[in-house]
Amino acid sequence: MTPLLGAGPVIPDFGSGSSCEQTNGWFCTDWLSAHWGDTLQPALVQHVELSLIAVAAGFAIAAVLAIAGFRWHLVDAPVGAVADFLYTIPSLALFQLLVPFTGLTETTVEIALVSYTLLVLYRNMVEGLRGVPDDVLESARGMGLTRLQTFVRVELPLAAPTVLAGLRIATVSTISIATVAAFVVPKGLGEPIFIALDQNLFKTEILAAGGLAVALALAADGLLVLAQRAITPWSRTPA
Amino acid sequence: MPTEAAELVFDEATKQYPGRPEPAVDRLSLTVAAGEICVLVGPSGGGKTTALKLVNRLIPLSSGDIRIDGTSIADHDVTELRRSIGYVIQQVGLFPHMTVEANIGTVPRLFGRPRTWIRRRSGELLELVGLDASYARRYPAQLSGGERQRVGLARALAANPPLMLMDEPFGAIDPIIRARLQDEFLRLQHELRKTVVFVTHDIDEAIKVGDRIAILREGGRLAQYDTPARILGQPTDEFVAEFVGADRALKALALRSLADLPLHDGAHDGLPRLPAGTTLRDALALLVAEGSDRVVVTDGDGGELGIATRDDLLA
Numbered sequence: 001m002t003p004l005l006g007a008g009p010v011i012p013d014f015g016s017g018s019s020c021e022q023t024n025g026w027f028c029t030d031w032l033s034a035h036w037g038d039t040l041q042p043a044l045v046q047h048v049e050l051s052l053i054a055v056a057a058g059f060a061i062a063a064v065l066a067i068a069g070f071r072w073h074l075v076d077a078p079v080g081a082v083a084d085f086l087y088t089i090p091s092l093a094l095f096q097l098l099v100p101f102t103g104l105t106e107t108t109v110e111i112a113l114v115s116y117t118l119l120v121l122y123r124n125m126v127e128g129l130r131g132v133p134d135d136v137l138e139s140a141r142g143m144g145l146t147r148l149q150t151f152v153r154v155e156l157p158l159a160a161p162t163v164l165a166g167l168r169i170a171t172v173s174t175i176s177i178a179t180v181a182a183f184v185v186p187k188g189l190g191e192p193i194f195i196a197l198d199q200n201l202f203k204t205e206i207l208a209a210g211g212l213a214v215a216l217a218l219a220a221d222g223l224l225v226l227a228q229r230a231i232t233p234w235s236r237t238p239a
Numbered sequence: 240m241p242t243e244a245a246e247l248v249f250d251e252a253t254k255q256y257p258g259r260p261e262p263a264v265d266r267l268s269l270t271v272a273a274g275e276i277c278v279l280v281g282p283s284g285g286g287k288t289t290a291l292k293l294v295n296r297l298i299p300l301s302s303g304d305i306r307i308d309g310t311s312i313a314d315h316d317v318t319e320l321r322r323s324i325g326y327v328i329q330q331v332g333l334f335p336h337m338t339v340e341a342n343i344g345t346v347p348r349l350f351g352r353p354r355t356w357i358r359r360r361s362g363e364l365l366e367l368v369g370l371d372a373s374y375a376r377r378y379p380a381q382l383s384g385g386e387r388q389r390v391g392l393a394r395a396l397a398a399n400p401p402l403m404l405m406d407e408p409f410g411a412i413d414p415i416i417r418a419r420l421q422d423e424f425l426r427l428q429h430e431l432r433k434t435v436v437f438v439t440h441d442i443d444e445a446i447k448v449g450d451r452i453a454i455l456r457e458g459g460r461l462a463q464y465d466t467p468a469r470i471l472g473q474p475t476d477e478f479v480a481e482f483v484g485a486d487r488a489l490k491a492l493a494l495r496s497l498a499d500l501p502l503h504d505g506a507h508d509g510l511p512r513l514p515a516g517t518t519l520r521d522a523l524a525l526l527v528a529e530g531s532d533r534v535v536v537t538d539g540d541g542g543e544l545g546i547a548t549r550d551d552l553l554a
Contacts, residue, residue, distance in 0.1 A: 077526075078254070133332075134329065134330075135328060135329075135330035135332035136333075136334060136335070137331025137332075138297070138328060138332055139326065139331070139333070139334075139391075140334075141297060141321070141395075142295060142297060142321060142326035142328070142332075142404075143316075143321060143322065143326060143345055143346050143349075144318040144319070144320070144321030144322035144323075144344075144346065144349060145318075145349065146318055149349075153334075154334060154336075157336045158334075158335065158336055160336075166472050172503060227462075232336065233378075234335055234336045234337070234338075234378040234379075234380065235335075
């Protein structure tokens with residue numbers, strides 16, 4: 001019996017790299033140092049940009065909607081329903097749906113990413129504003145704060161912990177979903193992953209890019225926790 | 240601290256909610272003299288909290304008028320009106336995201352007082368309500384219920400308002416602390432002489448803190464407005480008599496102390512001893528418990544002033 005591909009394991013040609021690369025080892029550090037500058041670092045920077053824009057835009061849109069939804073109950077139900085609906089669309093399908101309208105562009109990516117942030121941001125903002133205790137509102141009114149003063153000085157700061165909790169979830173999930181953006185534009189940490197998938201599952205690149213996405217999510221979450229502590233020192237004080 | 244107080248007049252004040260058969264407050268007319276504590280008391284549904292909130296326009300009047308020092312509340316800008324009235328509620332309503340100092344500074348800040356002024360004022364007020372200056376930097380979550388209510392009182396006093404509205408301020412506090420807060424509130428009032436409207440459902444509290452008591456019955460009608468002694472001694476009708484309780488004679492004893500009795504000389508071996516500030520009610524309780532008919536009255540330092548008899552006590 002003559003084996004078709006010789007005695008060695010079935011491996012495709014991974015080019016002229018190190019033996020680790022040629023055998024598609026689990027994690028080739030030499031590939032990493034060779035391609036950090038031309039592949040991973042730019043992808044990481046793009047990923048940060050994609051996510052940051054999406055979260056910032058989502059936050060701004062959700063804030064406007066939440067203030068309206070908080071002020072007028074009639075607004076709340078339809079906005080919530082739309083945000084709910086957007087959230088249920090699988091990300092790949094949403095990208096696909098948008099392409100005929102906005103093309104293979106960053107706009108497509110951002111529209112999709114923003115859509116996913118809206119639900120959690122909107123809901124948490126409205127919940128946070130509604131969660132201000134009645135006695136606090138009554139004393140504010142009784143002491144002669146105007147409606148606007150009550151909103152700015154009392155309701156907003158008291159909603160902050162809930163809003164920031166929503167922002168953490170939105171940020172982490174956006175960083176995760178943004179890897180799928182490479183499906184539309186060759187940007188972000190999804191791009192090296194797609195290339196590696198194309199190149200017969202080059203493990204090092206997949207692990208490195210995936211690992212960076214996870215690290216980025218953790219770092220962003222950590223930063224937001226620190227921000228939360230700085231902004232709401234009163235919410236973690238023991239009784 | 241300059242002391243000022245306002246006269247408060249309810250003039251046929253009425254609150255009728257649409258769709259309700261009976262008004263919540265029905266043609267309430269009474270005058271609270273400047274510097275007096277008026278307690279609104281009555282069963283639930285008596286409209287006492289509604290009557291209180293009519294004053295700072297948290298609830299708008301349906302008809303009638305309320306005047307502070309002769310000026311109708313309707314003639315004040317509503318936020319200015321509220322800023323000039325101290326407001327204390329049962330749940331306190333401290334702002335959880337602000338330190339004690341910032342909470343106390345709420346109304347002064349609205350008046351544009353500088354930070355240094357607020358710091359000094361908050362220090363004064365903390366001392367006044369019996370809290371250490373170190374409390375200024377704490378958050379409400381770090382305080383006990385009693386401490387929160389003290390801060391709530393300090394916050395209401397911050398802009399030195401001539402009128403205070405207090406809605407069951409000690410209602411959510413356990414009995415021992417409540418009694419202490421009542422005592423301290425009375426001591427404070429002795430110094431400050433504010434005009435106070437104080438809502439409670441507890442007739443004993445009303446008797447203890449009120450200069451005058453307004454008893455409201457269902458439908459928000461005033462049943463009697465009088466001093467505690469007269470409310471207890473001469474209830475105008477069955478409703479008041481029943482509301483103040485079958486033990487109203489005993490309650491009346493709580494209005495006087497041993498210092499009010501004629502004291503006798505005589506042997507006092509083995510007799511129970513009580514300071515002159517003890518209420519007659521507490522003194523009677525002790526006499527009953529000890530099976531004695533006389534008690535030695537002492538001054539603050541333990542020196543003997545004389546002997547009070549049970550007959551005098553019950554006279």
